[in-house]
Amino acid sequence: MTYSIYELATYAFDPLHAFWEREKTQRAVAGILVACFIAALIGIELGNRGLLPNFIAIKTPDNHYHAIGIAFTLVLFLEVIGLIFVLPCSFSKSVGKQFEILCLILIRSSFKELVNFPEPITLTGNMTPLYQILSDGTGALVVFVLLGIYYKIQRPTPALRPVFKFRYVASKKIVALLMLATFAGLGIYNLVCPLLGKHHFDFFSTFYTILIFSDILLVLISQRFLPSFHAVFRNSGFALVTLLIRLALAAPPFYNAILGVISAGFAVLLTLAYSYFYQKK
Numbered sequence: 001m002t003y004s005i006y007e008l009a010t011y012a013f014d015p016l017h018a019f020w021e022r023e024k025t026q027r028a029v030a031g032i033l034v035a036c037f038i039a040a041l042i043g044i045e046l047g048n049r050g051l052l053p054n055f056i057a058i059k060t061p062d063n064h065y066h067a068i069g070i071a072f073t074l075v076l077f078l079e080v081i082g083l084i085f086v087l088p089c090s091f092s093k094s095v096g097k098q099f100e101i102l103c104l105i106l107i108r109s110s111f112k113e114l115v116n117f118p119e120p121i122t123l124t125g126n127m128t129p130l131y132q133i134l135s136d137g138t139g140a141l142v143v144f145v146l147l148g149i150y151y152k153i154q155r156p157t158p159a160l161r162p163v164f165k166f167r168y169v170a171s172k173k174i175v176a177l178l179m180l181a182t183f184a185g186l187g188i189y190n191l192v193c194p195l196l197g198k199h200h201f202d203f204f205s206t207f208y209t210i211l212i213f214s215d216i217l218l219v220l221i222s223q224r225f226l227p228s229f230h231a232v233f234r235n236s237g238f239a240l241v242t243l244l245i246r247l248a249l250a251a252p253p254f255y256n257a258i259l260g261v262i263s264a265g266f267a268v269l270l271t272l273a274y275s276y277f278y279q280k281k
Contacts, residue, residue, distance in 0.1 A: 006170035013173040016180070017085050033074055040067035059194075065114035072108035076204060077187070079104060084179045088172035091218070091238045092154055095267055098211075099147045102245050102260050105204060106140035109256070132253045139257025146264035153268070155275050168225040172218060179214055183207065208246040215239035230278035237270045 019025060044067060046052050047060035083097040109132070114121070116129040123130065190203050219235045226232070244263035248256045 005174070006167050009170050009173040009177060010166075013088070013177055020081065020085060029078060033071065033078075036074055037067060037071040040070045061115075063115050064119060065111070065117070068111045068114065069108065072104065072111060076101060076104055076108065080183060080204070080207060081180075084176050084183060087176040087179065087214070087218070088169050091222070091235050092271070094215075095238045095241055096147065096151060098242060098245055099143055099150070099264055099267070101204075102248065102263075103140045103144050103147070105249065106136045106143065106257060106260060109253075110136040110140070135254045135257045139260050142257075142261045143264045146261070146268055150264070150268050150271060153271050153275060155279055164225050168222070171221045171224075175214055175217055175221070179210070182210055202249075205246070205249045208242070208249055212239070212242050212246060215242045230274065234270065234274045234278075238267070241267045241270075 041064060043052070043060055044062065044064050047057050048062055050057070052060060079097070079101045083094065083101060086093050086097045113129040113133045113136075116126070118124070186203060186207060190200055193200055216239055219232070219239055222235050223232055226235075241263050244259060244266065248259035248263060251259050
């Protein structure tokens with residue numbers, strides 16, 4: 001028996017998606033997050049007391065606030081995996097997941113500024129970290145509100161014939177599998193960079209750059225099955241949203257929150273225009 005590439009992609013993707021979404025898997029992952037956070041706190045404390053070997057101590061931060069950044073980084077890794085599994089669903093769900101990740105990245109940026117404060121935490125003469133915490137936190141809150149509006153105004157997309165729908169979704173599953181392999185490759189490379197004498201790179205910025213290309217590929221795939229102008233424009237607009245989010249991740253403090261809010265506002269306006277003018281009730 002021979003299988004088409006669409007069937008092979010479905011047989012490979014669906015079990016992985018089902019395994020990731022299982023309640024048992026999610027509980028185990030949550031337990032690992034808690035263990036990593038506690039281990040980071042203990043490791044930092046041991047390093048401060050001089051109880052770690054030198055080759056570990058020199059790479060261990062001396063501020064307990066770094067443990068918060070580590071925890072949020074792990075949460076973001078999990079959210080990115082969730083984003084990859086959402087890619088075959090629809091452009092709108094994928095963009096919504098990206099905004100969820102953006103909210104968490106802005107929140108993480110707020111907590112990362114804690115390393116500039118002494119322990120126990122007190123306000124010193126330098127108020128810049130406080131302003132950055134307020135900027136990132138406010139930006140995350142505004143994006144969170146806009147995301148709620150974005151989800152609220154979503155409406156079902158036109159249905160495709162079953163055979164076309166299967167091929168369309170399977171094509172997006174192929175892209176998702178490629179993104180999953182890329183995600184794993186980037187993660188492993190980032191871990192071995194110190195062993196190769198290279199510096200760590202910004203994983204999330206790099207992945208979002210790759211995500212821009214995957215979104216363009218999904219736009220081209222969708223044009224095979226949804227060739228109408230308004231559908232192509234909508235999907236291209238969502239790809240532009242991904243670009244704006246990528247620019248927000250690369251922007252300096254204050255500007256990153258502004259770009260994040262602009263990208264969320266653009267997605268809301270695009271959805272409203274598409275639903276009101278081009279989508280049948």
